[in-house]
Amino acid sequence: MNPLLMSILLIIALAIFGRTMVQRIQLLMALEPAHRTDRIMDRIKNVAIIAVGQKRLVGRKKEFASGLMHALIFWGFCVLLIRSIMLYGEGFVEGFQLPLFNENFLLGYLYIGLKDIMEGIVLVMAAYAIFRRAVIKPERLHNTWEAYFVLCMIVTLMVSDLLLDGARYNLITLHNNPHNLDFFNNISYGNEFIWTPVSVAAASLISPLGADATGYILTAMFWLHIITQLTFLNFLPLGKHFHVITSLPNVFLKSLGYPHDKTKVLDLENEAAWEDESLGMNHIHQLTWKQGLDLYTCTECGRCKEVCPAFSTDKPLNLYDFNMDLKHELLDNAGKVIQRKKLALALAHEPDETKKEEIKAQMAGLKSEKALVGDVIKEDTLWACTTCRACEEVCPVTIEHVPRIIAMRQGQTLMAEAYPKELNTALKGLERNGNPWGIGYDKRADWAEGLGVKLMAEDSDVDYLLWVGCAGSFDDRTKKVSVSLVKILQKAGINFAILGTEEKCTGDFARRAGNEMMYQMMAQENIETLNNYKVKKIIAACPHCLNTLKHEYPQLGGKYEVIHHTEFIEGLVRSGKIKLNKTLEGSLTYHDPCYLGRYNSVYDQPRSLLSAVSKDGFKELDRHANESFCCGAGGARMWLEETIGKRINLARAEEIAGKDVATVAVGCPFCLTMVEDGMKELGKEEQIKTRDIAELVAKNMA
Numbered sequence: 001m002n003p004l005l006m007s008i009l010l011i012i013a014l015a016i017f018g019r020t021m022v023q024r025i026q027l028l029m030a031l032e033p034a035h036r037t038d039r040i041m042d043r044i045k046n047v048a049i050i051a052v053g054q055k056r057l058v059g060r061k062k063e064f065a066s067g068l069m070h071a072l073i074f075w076g077f078c079v080l081l082i083r084s085i086m087l088y089g090e091g092f093v094e095g096f097q098l099p100l101f102n103e104n105f106l107l108g109y110l111y112i113g114l115k116d117i118m119e120g121i122v123l124v125m126a127a128y129a130i131f132r133r134a135v136i137k138p139e140r141l142h143n144t145w146e147a148y149f150v151l152c153m154i155v156t157l158m159v160s161d162l163l164l165d166g167a168r169y170n171l172i173t174l175h176n177n178p179h180n181l182d183f184f185n186n187i188s189y190g191n192e193f194i195w196t197p198v199s200v201a202a203a204s205l206i207s208p209l210g211a212d213a214t215g216y217i218l219t220a221m222f223w224l225h226i227i228t229q230l231t232f233l234n235f236l237p238l239g240k241h242f243h244v245i246t247s248l249p250n251v252f253l254k255s256l257g258y259p260h261d262k263t264k265v266l267d268l269e270n271e272a273a274w275e276d277e278s279l280g281m282n283h284i285h286q287l288t289w290k291q292g293l294d295l296y297t298c299t300e301c302g303r304c305k306e307v308c309p310a311f312s313t314d315k316p317l318n319l320y321d322f323n324m325d326l327k328h329e330l331l332d333n334a335g336k337v338i339q340r341k342k343l344a345l346a347l348a349h350e351p352d353e354t355k356k357e358e359i360k361a362q363m364a365g366l367k368s369e370k371a372l373v374g375d376v377i378k379e380d381t382l383w384a385c386t387t388c389r390a391c392e393e394v395c396p397v398t399i400e401h402v403p404r405i406i407a408m409r410q411g412q413t414l415m416a417e418a419y420p421k422e423l424n425t426a427l428k429g430l431e432r433n434g435n436p437w438g439i440g441y442d443k444r445a446d447w448a449e450g451l452g453v454k455l456m457a458e459d460s461d462v463d464y465l466l467w468v469g470c471a472g473s474f475d476d477r478t479k480k481v482s483v484s485l486v487k488i489l490q491k492a493g494i495n496f497a498i499l500g501t502e503e504k505c506t507g508d509f510a511r512r513a514g515n516e517m518m519y520q521m522m523a524q525e526n527i528e529t530l531n532n533y534k535v536k537k538i539i540a541a542c543p544h545c546l547n548t549l550k551h552e553y554p555q556l557g558g559k560y561e562v563i564h565h566t567e568f569i570e571g572l573v574r575s576g577k578i579k580l581n582k583t584l585e586g587s588l589t590y591h592d593p594c595y596l597g598r599y600n601s602v603y604d605q606p607r608s609l610l611s612a613v614s615k616d617g618f619k620e621l622d623r624h625a626n627e628s629f630c631c632g633a634g635g636a637r638m639w640l641e642e643t644i645g646k647r648i649n650l651a652r653a654e655e656i657a658g659k660d661v662a663t664v665a666v667g668c669p670f671c672l673t674m675v676e677d678g679m680k681e682l683g684k685e686e687q688i689k690t691r692d693i694a695e696l697v698a699k700n701m702a
Contacts (some may be wrong), residue, residue: 002091003092005091006088006092006226008227009230010088010227013231013233017233017234017237020237020238023211023334023346024237024242024296026338027292027330027334027338028292028293029289029336030285030337030340030341031285031286031287031289031291031337031341032286033288033289034261034273034288034289034290034291036254038256039256044254045059046251046252046398047251047252050251050398051247051251051252052078052248054067054074054396056394056396056587057070057071057396058071060394061647066132066138069125069127069128069132070125070396071167072121073129073154073599074116075125076118079114079670080115080122080157082098082111082115082689083115083161085098085386087161087222087225087226089565090222091543094182095182099338100641102184103186104186106188107407108184108232109184109192109195111193112184112192113196114210116165116195116196116198116199117197117198119158119198119199120158120162120329121199122154123158123159123162126154126155127150127151127155128149130148130155131268133148133151138302139306140301140302140305140306141301141302141649142300142320142356143239143324144300144373146239146240147240149235150636153228153232153235155231156224157228157229158289159490160221160222160223160224160225160228161221162199162202163202163205163217163221164197164201164218165196165203166204166206166219167206167214167215167221168181168183168218169193169196169200169203170203170206170207170209171214171215171293172193172513173193173213174207174214175210175214178215179209179215183237185633193646202384207531210405219246227397240299242296242415243297243298243397244301244583246293246297246397247297247299247396248402250294250296251397251398253290255400256401258551259389259400259599260392260400260402260403260453261288261290261400261403262403262551262555263407263410263511263552265556266279266280266410266516267519268415268520276360276416277361277411279403279411279414279416279516280407280409280410280411280412280413280415280417280514281407281408281411282372282408282411282415283368283372284326284368284372284376284406285333285336285337285341285366285368285381287326287404289328290400291403291404293324294323294399294400295327295330296327297397297399298320298397298399299396299397300320300324301396302320303391303394303395303396304319304320304323304390304391304399305318305319305320305391306394307390307627308390308391308392309386309388309390309629309630309648309651309652310384310385313642313648313668314644314646315380315645315649316381317381317384317476318381319401322401324375324379325376326404329368329370329376333368336367336368337366339366339693340363340366343359343362346359347359347360347363347697363573373408373412375418377408379412379418380644381544383409383419383640384664385402385635386600386630386632386633386635386648387405387512387634388404388598388630388634388635389594389599390594390598390628390629390630392598393626393627394627405635406511406512406514409513410514410516411514412514413514413516414515414516416512419513419515422605422639423515423636423639423640424514425438425639427510427515427569430505430518430522431518434505434522434525435470435473435474435504436470436505436638437474437475441501441504443473443475444468444501444503445467445474445498445500445501446545447472447473447479447482447496448482448486448500449492451483453466453497453498455497455498455499455500456497456498456499456502456533456535457502458497459497460533460534462496462497463537464494464495464496464539465497465498465499465530465537466485466496466500466539466541467487467495467498467503467535467538467539467540467541467562468498468503468541468551469500469540469545469669471542471669471673472542472669475673475674477676478669478672478673480693480695482541482693483540484692484694484695488572488578488694488697488698489539490493491578491701492572492577494572496539499529504522504525504526506526506544506545506548506549506553507519507520507521507523507548508521508544508545508548509638509639510522510545510636511552512634512635513635513636520556523548523552523558526544526553526626527553527556527558530558530560531557531558531606535560536560536561537563538560538563539564540564541563541564541565542561542668542669542670542694543564543593543594543595543599543667544595544634544668546562546563546564546595546596546662547595547599549562549599550562550600551599564596564600564605564667564696565667565693565694566602566605566606566667566693567605568608569693569694569697570606570609573608573609573612573613578697578701579701579702580609580612580613580697581613581701581702582612582614582700583613583700584699584700585615585616586616586661586663587609587616587617587620587660587661587663588616588617588618588619588661588662588663588664588665589620589659589661589665590606590607590618590620590622590624590664590665590666591621591631591652591662591664591671591675592627592628592667593630593666593667593670594631594634595668596667596668597626602667603625603626605664606693609693610693612654613697613699613700621655621656623655630648630652631648631652631668631670631671631675632647632649632652633649633670633671633673633674638673647678649677650678652674653676653682653684654678654682656675656678656688657682657684657688662689663688663691663696664679664691665692665693665696666691666692666693667692667693669692672692
């Protein structure tokens with residue numbers, strides 16, 4: 001016990017920590033707003049399951065061992081938090097114990113037993129983590145000195161506390177307690193040391209020492225533990241281990257109702273926005289505070305890059321580097337960002353026009369010297385993303401990568417006009433004919449000739465609108481899917497119609513390419529048409545159309561009940577409106593479309609349908625469901641050639657071919673094209689047929 005020394009250490013350590021945290025918080029507050037305070041109970045539930053329960057670590061079969069290791073270290077520190085409080089109290093009051101945690105309560109004994117076991121477990125896990133980094137060396141990990149330093153501090157904390165209790169045990173049991181040390185000894189629960197086997201084992205290591213040496217060890221371990229803990233506390237905000245502090249808040253503040261922050265609807269008629277380059281993300285100060293918190297929280301675990309289809313096929317998108325580059329740029333410009341925010345607040349309350357111009361000039365001078373896209377993030381890196389969300393799905397701290405990428409693309413497309421020129425053909429097709437193929441809009445309903453399909457213009461009194469989509473209307477291969485879907489709906493007696501020539505592209509690919517102007521033009525025209533017909537329910541065969549209609553059109557006033565064709569068909573089967581035969585020969589597998597699975601959580605219905613038609617069995621791909629591997633067409637990549645690295649669709653085709661199946665089913669027109677092209681490139685298009693689920697259902701209906 002040394003109140004003076006403890007006071008000095010706490011004052012110095014907490015002052016430094018407080019100063020660092022104030023700077024970090026000030027920087028977040030200077031960034032753009034984000035609204036994340038709704039649905040509090042859902043947020044608490046996420047913290048309990050994802051953060052405290054470590055779901056995304058222990059829940060991955062592929063990395064169960066390392067996930068459990070991290071989880072046990074985290075849970076151990078949660079348990080040891082109470083011990084830490086009592087040790088600080090011990091520095092001021094000898095024998096300090098928290099209420100209910102003393103020798104008079106069973107809780108006190110249960111806690112010291114749990115604390116003792118957890119310290120042993122954390123020590124073993126930390127040793128395993130060091131071994132894993134130094135010997136096993138998983139490719140995704142970054143072996144920095146910081147990681148080893150933190151692990152060594154964890155080991156020091158566990159060893160010092162165990163030796164502290166071990167020395168106390170020896171002084172009490174071997175040396176007649178010369179220092180009158182406190183220990184639990186309740187007649188009902190016994191001596192405390194029968195509850196602490198790990199500390200007793202540690203005591204045996206120093207049992208040959210005399211009373212004086214043991215006393216010195218006790219004092220040294222106490223202060224070593226305190227100093228290491230305070231050093232650890234101040235080291236956390238300086239590097240990747242900041243996530244120890246920010247991960248729980250970051251999970252609490254994650255997006256709800258949609259996997260990530262929806263793309264912002266830009267006010268394209270705001271002249272000031274064009275002037276100050278605030279359309280999209282063009283400068284580091286345009287991050288939202290939540291995106292800044294995401295950067296603070298990155299654990300540098302490398303899971304994002306490991307599952308990224310772009311990185312795994314040798315594209316220049318490394319999401320670890322992406323996050324770190326943005327984080328360093330943010331921290332390097334912290335002073336400017338904070339000052340700029342102060343000026344922005346002053347500008348909002350300044351009535352004098354002359355002074356306003358002066359403030360604007362000052363704000364312009366506070367921009368980063370580096371171009372956000374070009375210097376900080378390379379162009380090829382930005383445009384390599386397929387927006388598949390595999391990275392977000394595996395992130396243990398729920399970082400949202402895709403919204404930042406789309407916002408930067410908006411800046412490049414709208415402000416810098418620096419988007420890939422390959423997109424021009426598809427964009428012109430949208431502008432002139434309402435589809436990226438550029439085929440005359442008057443041919444949009446040609447696929448339906450002779451099928452008896454109604455047009456909304458002829459009869460809008462229907463239960464469902466069938467949203468055919470551009471691929472289903474113009475792509476020769478996907479037209480077959482549209483025909484199959486119509487046959488299924490007609491067989492089930494569903495009252496539906498199509499828009500025909502009145503349907504236009506939803507604008508999905510334009511938005512993912514950052515062309516918000518084109519997206520809004522397409523969306524507003526479609527919404528006007530849909531609302532004129534008072535459409536309420538829509539069936540969509542394309543997950544990209546589904547996602548845009550369901551989640552993004554409401555931002556512009558278009559609210560509809562939208563369902564994917566696999567969900568709808570599965571409902572028809574369940575209700576008995578159609579019956580299926582198990583007549584499909586040959587083994588079967590399924591490729592999960594990203595925008596159907598990870599964006600809209602549709603996993604079970606497609607598999608239910610495939611199981612109902614498969615005669616020879618269903619095989620899962622190694623990467624399936626929420627960890628499915630992208631086909632490579634999302635994020636506007638459908639309209640861009642892959643000139644760097646291996647083709648993503650070829651990598652997926654090789655994985656499918658390795659399963660030795662006769663058919664691969666898909667539920668997306670982009671996936672259909674990409675997987676089928678991959679099979680052709682492998683020379684296996686005859687051995688492994690690529691089929692949409694609607695085609696398989698139509699062929700195997702009773």
